[in-house]
Amino acid sequence: MQALRGVSFMVAPAAMVVIVGKSGSGKTTLLNCMGGLDRPDSGRVIYAGRDLHCMPQRELSLFLRRDMGFVFQFGNLLSYLTVFENIAFPLTLNAVADNEKKRRVSELLERIGLADASRALPHELSGGEVQRVAVARALAHRPKLLLADEPTASLDSATGRNLINLMFAMGRESGCTMVLSTHDTEVMDLADQCIRIRDGMVQEGEGRRQ
């Protein structure tokens, strides 16, 4: 069975895109393909003129660490690293100097309101805090593209809305393109572009604010 069929769309640089669809509609698979984590059986994912899936594995990994940021459904922080170390991880991968790394992580911690929890381990945080750290980590190395797969799925609606606002605000500040999947239709109001997906196919009238 094909998870995605005939999906085709473009995303403009620095756009805020929301992919809306029910559970099992193919949102995660679509995001994974867009982010180079999964390989489509056919078709292409073109990023800045290059087909991601034609890249050698090492080059794809280096592309991911440099240009891409991910926020997963359940945060997916590295359990054995503190909040500070989790946010600093992509910066170290990108060989950012120590002073600059500390400055950026401290800024992000202030921004997400967790400056006091920098030494906490993920299991010591609430669900909302974990997702805020995940957003900070995904944006720490200033990626060109941020992919977020139902980041509010594990949160109550108020916390979820706060997280979306924070993510969109931080995304706009850093000028990165954001693609977010959700089944929360209210989020569509915040997006520049909305893609509805059902049974692996993009529905007609995909653009809301194109």
Next chain:
Amino acid sequence: MLKQSGFWLKIASLFLVRSGRSTAALSLMVVTAVATLIFLSALAVGINDAMIRNSAGLYGGHITGFALPATLQPERLAVAGVAGIVKRVPTAGILAGPKHFETVIMLGIDPAAEQKNTAFWKKTVQGSFLSGASQGVFISRTLAEKLAVNTGDTVKFSPGDMEHFKPFKVEGIYNTGIEQLDRGIAFCSLAVHPCPQGAWSASVFLKDGVDPDDVLAAYRSKLPEAASFKSWSQLMPDLRQLIDLNYVSMSMVTVLVFGVVSLGIACAFVIFIMKHLREYGIMKAMGVTSGEMMRLIIMEIVLMNLAASLAGILAGIAAVLLVGVTGIDLTAFTSHNRYFAVSGMIYPRLTAFSLWSPPALALVFSLGSAIWPALLVARKKAADILKTG
């Protein structure tokens, strides 16, 4: 590159330290295996030591010199590493009792030197060992039975001509259980020996840990009679083989035991890595390359092994030192064995081999057992890991 290696080393260390119980449970297997094998290896060395100590210490020494000229002074044999020298002057002749006689080698000895360096005098079963210049003789139980004499009886010795017999009182009777010592030999003090100035034989006793070959090399460089000296391994090739066999079998046991233990370690490693599979998937999604992933997993395993092996080495050393003080009494299993003629006490001893081989094996087997999960993590797509992890 170095900075990146430092980063992965830090990540691996944090992973192990903060994975707490999982790391401890896995480490415990390595600690136990390394400590056990160090102890077993030290025990094997201790058994070999005991066989050498018993065989050399009973009578012959670590080096024996034969038919040495009377002009050679025993003091000249005292080179570096030598703990003691025992001079014996052999004379073939007839030892006659009241009714029977036997051909024997009468050995003129210094009783004090024998008591200081050898243990065969401890095998006295009747009467007492020779002392000073007494006109006594010390004979085996077998010889006493053949001559039909007992302690206190008088025997006569003639150095071959059957005419000039010299009387000796039987002062002690011994039994070593070793044929060469229990047949055809009698001992008397050098002071009363019929031919004290004849050719002599030497038993050279070495300090602990001294290689007989080193002493033989020293003899070759300073003594024209060096060819007359043989080490215990040349005189007792059966014991040499037994010791080599013991080492080989112990090495095989070590490898086999670790092979079996490694199955447990391998399973634990696979579970350990699989348990954290999702986190490896997250790292892949963040752009960690397959090579870096392999490096991280190998670092985690090497670090864990180094820490666990260090603890295992310390535990093994502690066990060896503890038992090394008291010893293990295996007399019940060795009392009829000629290589344990003096004592069945075993003192485990550490050697460089027994210290480095178990941790090295632990590392090799652990790395081997980590190959599959490491390859799995490196090859699997991040999306698949995140879906199933």
